[in-house]
Amino acid sequence: MHLENVVAVNLLVDNMADKDFFVHNCSITVAEGKNCIEHINRLITSNIISISNLESIDTLICNANGRITDSLQILRVQEQLLLLGNSEVAENTRKLIVSGIHWNEDVRIMNGDNILSKISIIGSEEDLVKIIPGEHNGKNDNNWQNWGENYFKKSIHKGKIKIDIIIKTSEIDRFMIDNFSSECKKLGIEEWVDYRVSNGILSFSEYKHNLLPSELGLDKFVDLKKGCYPGQEIHARLESRGKLKKKILRFNSDKEIQLGKYISENGRKVNITTSVGNTGFLIINELEEIIKIDDYTLKSDELDVIEIS
Amino acid sequence: MGILGGEGFSLPVITQTEVVNVRITVTENAINQMKKTMQGDEETHCLVISAQSGGCSGYLYDMKIIEKPDAQNFQIQSFEGVEVYIHNGDSSLLNGLELDFKDTLMGGGFNITNPNASRECGCGQSFG
Numbered sequence: 431m432h433l434e435n436v437v438a439v440n441l442l443v444d445n446m447a448d449k450d451f452f453v454h455n456c457s458i459t460v461a462e463g464k465n466c467i468e469h470i471n472r473l474i475t476s477n478i479i480s481i482s483n484l485e486s487i488d489t490l491i492c493n494a495n496g497r498i499t500d501s502l503q504i505l506r507v508q509e510q511l512l513l514l515g516n517s518e519v520a521e522n523t524r525k526l527i528v529s530g531i532h533w534n535e536d537v538r539i540m541n542g543d544n545i546l547s548k549i550s551i552i553g554s555e556e557d558l559v560k561i562i563p564g565e566h567n568g569k570n571d572n573n574w575q576n577w578g579e580n581y582f583k584k585s586i587h588k589g590k591i592k593i594d595i596i597i598k599t600s601e602i603d604r605f606m607i608d609n610f611s612s613e614c615k616k617l618g619i620e621e622w623v624d625y626r627v628s629n630g631i632l633s634f635s636e637y638k639h640n641l642l643p644s645e646l647g648l649d650k651f652v653d654l655k656k657g658c659y660p661g662q663e664i665h666a667r668l669e670s671r672g673k674l675k676k677k678i679l680r681f682n683s684d685k686e687i688q689l690g691k692y693i694s695e696n697g698r699k700v701n702i703t704t705s706v707g708n709t710g711f712l713i714i715n716e717l718e719e720i721i722k723i724d725d726y727t728l729k730s731d732e733l734d735v736i737e738i739s
Numbered sequence: 740m741g742i743l744g745g746e747g748f749s750l751p752v753i754t755q756t757e758v759v760n761v762r763i764t765v766t767e768n769a770i771n772q773m774k775k776t777m778q779g780d781e782e783t784h785c786l787v788i789s790a791q792s793g794g795c796s797g798y799l800y801d802m803k804i805i806e807k808p809d810a811q812n813f814q815i816q817s818f819e820g821v822e823v824y825i826h827n828g829d830s831s832l833l834n835g836l837e838l839d840f841k842d843t844l845m846g847g848g849f850n851i852t853n854p855n856a857s858r859e860c861g862c863g864q865s866f867g
Contacts, residue, residue: 473793598742
């Protein structure tokens, strides 16, 4: 299968300006107290016990059946943890975090929604490296860095740089004007979705379908050696002798297809989880390169990069 | 100074508010075992039963015999002189539980039956 066939008609991404930014609709929770790392570590699929200052770790929260209920990007800032999750399930996730605090542990959980925000700036390396503070090479930076009062992290996708910034919501406009004048265009949701499809970045549109991490290609965010966490038994069993029932693929169709569940001509169950323009993500119960659904033809391909947002 | 520091910057703290009146039952075997373990320290020590997040099913039981903590925020029940403390924060998760003790070589020890648990891990330490 050839990925080029799938991404070549990603028109919205091709039409993006030199520098664009997107304001994420994510939830932000802050955990603090001397036991906050141990407490959060008991709930998630990754191991954050050794997380260092300004390091971030992407992880998942699963239920006892091993199904994803939320994804988190966890950033340590000195003695605090910033938990960036999905706004659609923020209330449930916070309830889960708060209800499991041990009476004798020092953990406080705070709600940063609407006060803190995450934005992503996308542009060419030569444009953006001149603006962001510090020295940067052409590689992804694993650690976050200070940008004034804010924190930023650089990643590279297909020759373009994406800079994620955590910033006070009230400061976004001023920050953008101070650093980018009016050169940076604010992306709409469709353009952002197109960007993330093109770059293999998953979101709650994919997580909300009651899936296992491996079905979404997210095994790298699951650490089976860390000890018990909700869902660990299921994940361990799947790894040792399981067979995946579903798989996520990127598709390119001959015309725009609506979200929803379909049966292909070959009788495969197909769930279109994200669709923008003629491309998107689908979940299928058996691999098929060319999927015919009614009068649609979808070319599919496995994702080369899978991140969580 | 980072984004989370500075004067006048604070975020709303989320607290758990659901507190119920806790009633638990403790079997004769469990009371005898607690007395045996406490070795006459019942005046100064107590058993704290609590829950914390984690384990395969969502929450983990924790049981400790410790010096009696500040009684504020705890609900206390006495069983033949042995006091069992349950924190208000755990009250909705642990209300109604039965504590038993099995003196067997395999699978023995304290055993909790919790009516609030919709599922339990095979090892008996985790529930959800």
